[in-house]
Amino acid sequence: MARSWTFGRKVACGFAVVVALAVVTGVVAVVALLGVVAQKDRVIAVNAANLIDAERLHGAVANKVSGTRGFLLSGASAFAEEVKSSRKEALDLLAALSGRVESERSRRLLSEVARAEAAHQAVVERVMSERAASADSEAALARFVEELTPSREEMERCLGEFVAHEEALLVDGRRSSSESASTAIALELAVTAGALLAAVLLAFVITRGLGRQIGSAVQHVQNSSVECQAAANQQAAGARAQASSMTEIATTISELLVTSRQIADSSQRVAHIAGETSGAAGEGERMMRLARESMGSIKSQVDLTVSHMLELGRTSQQIGSVLDLITEMADQTNILAINATIEAAGAGDAGSRFAVVADEIRKLADRVANSTKEVRALIDGIRSSVNATVMATEGGSKAADAGARQFGEVTTSFNRIAQLVGTTTEAAREIELSTKQQASAVEQVNVAIANVAQATKETEASSTQTLQTASQLAGLSRELARLIHPDVVA
Amino acid sequence: MRDAAAIDPDLPRALREAFDRSFAAPRAAPAARGVDFLAIRAGRSACAVRLKSLKSVVKGVAVSPLPTRREALLGVASVGGGVVPVYALAALLDGGPVAHPPSFALVTAGACPVALAFDSLDGIFSVAPRDIRPSAQKGRAPRYVLEVAETEVGARPVVDVARVEQELLLRRGPSGAERQE
Numbered sequence: 001m002a003r004s005w006t007f008g009r010k011v012a013c014g015f016a017v018v019v020a021l022a023v024v025t026g027v028v029a030v031v032a033l034l035g036v037v038a039q040k041d042r043v044i045a046v047n048a049a050n051l052i053d054a055e056r057l058h059g060a061v062a063n064k065v066s067g068t069r070g071f072l073l074s075g076a077s078a079f080a081e082e083v084k085s086s087r088k089e090a091l092d093l094l095a096a097l098s099g100r101v102e103s104e105r106s107r108r109l110l111s112e113v114a115r116a117e118a119a120h121q122a123v124v125e126r127v128m129s130e131r132a133a134s135a136d137s138e139a140a141l142a143r144f145v146e147e148l149t150p151s152r153e154e155m156e157r158c159l160g161e162f163v164a165h166e167e168a169l170l171v172d173g174r175r176s177s178s179e180s181a182s183t184a185i186a187l188e189l190a191v192t193a194g195a196l197l198a199a200v201l202l203a204f205v206i207t208r209g210l211g212r213q214i215g216s217a218v219q220h221v222q223n224s225s226v227e228c229q230a231a232a233n234q235q236a237a238g239a240r241a242q243a244s245s246m247t248e249i250a251t252t253i254s255e256l257l258v259t260s261r262q263i264a265d266s267s268q269r270v271a272h273i274a275g276e277t278s279g280a281a282g283e284g285e286r287m288m289r290l291a292r293e294s295m296g297s298i299k300s301q302v303d304l305t306v307s308h309m310l311e312l313g314r315t316s317q318q319i320g321s322v323l324d325l326i327t328e329m330a331d332q333t334n335i336l337a338i339n340a341t342i343e344a345a346g347a348g349d350a351g352s353r354f355a356v357v358a359d360e361i362r363k364l365a366d367r368v369a370n371s372t373k374e375v376r377a378l379i380d381g382i383r384s385s386v387n388a389t390v391m392a393t394e395g396g397s398k399a400a401d402a403g404a405r406q407f408g409e410v411t412t413s414f415n416r417i418a419q420l421v422g423t424t425t426e427a428a429r430e431i432e433l434s435t436k437q438q439a440s441a442v443e444q445v446n447v448a449i450a451n452v453a454q455a456t457k458e459t460e461a462s463s464t465q466t467l468q469t470a471s472q473l474a475g476l477s478r479e480l481a482r483l484i485h486p487d488v489v490a
Numbered sequence: 491m492r493d494a495a496a497i498d499p500d501l502p503r504a505l506r507e508a509f510d511r512s513f514a515a516p517r518a519a520p521a522a523r524g525v526d527f528l529a530i531r532a533g534r535s536a537c538a539v540r541l542k543s544l545k546s547v548v549k550g551v552a553v554s555p556l557p558t559r560r561e562a563l564l565g566v567a568s569v570g571g572g573v574v575p576v577y578a579l580a581a582l583l584d585g586g587p588v589a590h591p592p593s594f595a596l597v598t599a600g601a602c603p604v605a606l607a608f609d610s611l612d613g614i615f616s617v618a619p620r621d622i623r624p625s626a627q628k629g630r631a632p633r634y635v636l637e638v639a640e641t642e643v644g645a646r647p648v649v650d651v652a653r654v655e656q657e658l659l660l661r662r663g664p665s666g667a668e669r670q671e
Contacts, residue, residue, distance in 0.1 A: 342546060
């Protein structure tokens with residue numbers, strides 16, 4: 001639980017303990033002083049008073065003796081009165097001493113003094129009565145010397161013993177008082193030393209505990225300040241990097257803004273061009289429709305040409321068939337002419353003239369055959385040309401068909417292109433609008449980026465301030481650590 | 491293919507003139523005529539036969555095939571009211587098989603006429619007797635070729651049709667039945 005105490009509580013507790021020790025020390029000192037004072041008072045009030053009263057008693061006795069002597073010498077009543085008052089003073093002192101003495105020996109010695117005084121008083125009264133009865137002073141003096149001196153000496157001896165005893169008691173009381181004072185001083189010194197030791201221990205413990213805790217806290221503060229310094233460093237570096245990035249971003253955003261405006265302008269132009277393209281596509285579609293119609297007409301003409309050429313081919317084929325027949329007839333005529341020649345040759349001279357005719361017939365047949373070959377070649381050429389023309393025309397017809405189909409496809413594509421161009425126009429307009437909105441948004445972003453850049457610069461400044469504060473805190477923590485552990489902190 | 495555009499436009503007129511000129515030209519005198527030959531082609535061979543050795547020439551003769559192992563014998567045909575055996579002249583000359591049926595046939599003028607089928611008819615030509623010489627490639631030329639007729643376009647072997655007829659007659663016998671060799 002003590003670990004959770006605050007420094008104030010610990011210091012207050014230490015002070016409380018120190019104060020308590022001081023109070024105990026003071027109480028002990030007061031008690032000891034009171035004891036010493038009481039003992040001194042008792043010594044002064046009892047032993048010293050007894051001794052004083054004893055001395056006064058001795059004086060009263062001396063006064064009584066001197067009064068007695070005077071009375072004996074003069075017989076004057078003044079002396080008698082002096083003796084009487086001295087006797088009364090002595091008795092009062094004895095009574096006071098009797099009421100004050102404490103020891104048995106003092107009472108016994110005091111009773112001996114009282115007995116000696118009574119004996120002395122008896123002698124005094126008898127001598128004085130004798131002096132009052134007689135006028136002889138010499139005799140009285142002699143009697144005084146003879147009778148009073150022994151009792152006086154006895155009484156002085158008893159009083160001396162009492163005084164000695166009282167003096168001894170006084171010395172004992174003073175010594176006892178001195179011993180009590182010494183004991184009190186020693187006790188006070190011991191208590192003071194114990195309190196001092198306890199205070200030192202407590203101070204050591206508190207200092208050590210506080211030093212440890214404060215040192216740990218200071219170490220933590222130092223570490224935290226170092227970390228805070230590093231974090232502030234990083235934050236400052238990050239803020240600077242962020243500021244730099246923000247500057248670059250602002251530049252990029254500005255370029256983006258310019259680009260967005262260019263894109264918006266381009267989109268506007270694209271939309272305009274797309275509109276013109278849409279018109280051109282519509283015109284192209286119309287032209288393609290006309291071209292397709294022309295292609296259909298061409299195809300019809302080509303089909304008609306193909307039909308005529310096929311008819312020409314069939315006619316040529318018929319001519320060829322007739323020509324085959326003519327060729328066959330020419331061949332047969334040739335064969336007949338040959339046979340006629342053979343027959344003429346077999347007839348000898350009689351057939352010579354017939355042979356001539358047969359030869360003419362054969363030559364004619366040859367010419368017919370040759371002419372037929374020529375005609376056949378021509379017919380074949382015509383048929384080949386017709387076939388080639390038919391093939392080419394059919395190819396043209398197919399090409400016309402393909403062209404018509406392709407024109408149809410092209411027309412469809414033009415329709416599609418026109419639709420797409422329309423869609424493109426709409427898209428371009430939407431792009432233009434979106435780009436304008438984007439440019440506006442980019443402007444807003446640019447403003448926001450500028451604000452962020454300003455905030456970043458402020459953050460950088462704040463980070464720098466934080467860094468300075470962290471550095472100061474680190475210095476303070478080092479100073480505090482040095483104050484706590486001067487040998488540890490360099 | 492002959493291009494129609496390449497036809498000579500004067501060709502009809504030229505043909506007409508040639509036709510008219512043939513009738514206007516004088517006829518050759520019979521005495522000036524030499525030996526007449528029929529120029530034919532049989533297989534790979536271009537040859538000639540004397541007209542005097544022939545009875546007739548037919549084209550497109552219908553040959554009825556006969557069951558025989560002789561490759562040269564194509565069958566029999568009706569020519570001039572009689573049935574004659576038809577032989578492939580190319581097979582007789584070269585000894586090889588007949589690739590396709592010949593278009594023409596000549597009928598020999600012997601006692602036992604036979605028809606010798608050939609592929610094409612080139613025409614009739616006449617040469618002087620001095621232009622007829624014996625074949626210089628005896629032993630290498632076919633055995634029926636004994637003479638060569640020199641023409642303006644070159645020499646043409648002359649097939650001795652009478653010898654062919656005679657050997658075919660000897661081969662098939664007087665009864666006309668073909669002997670198996």
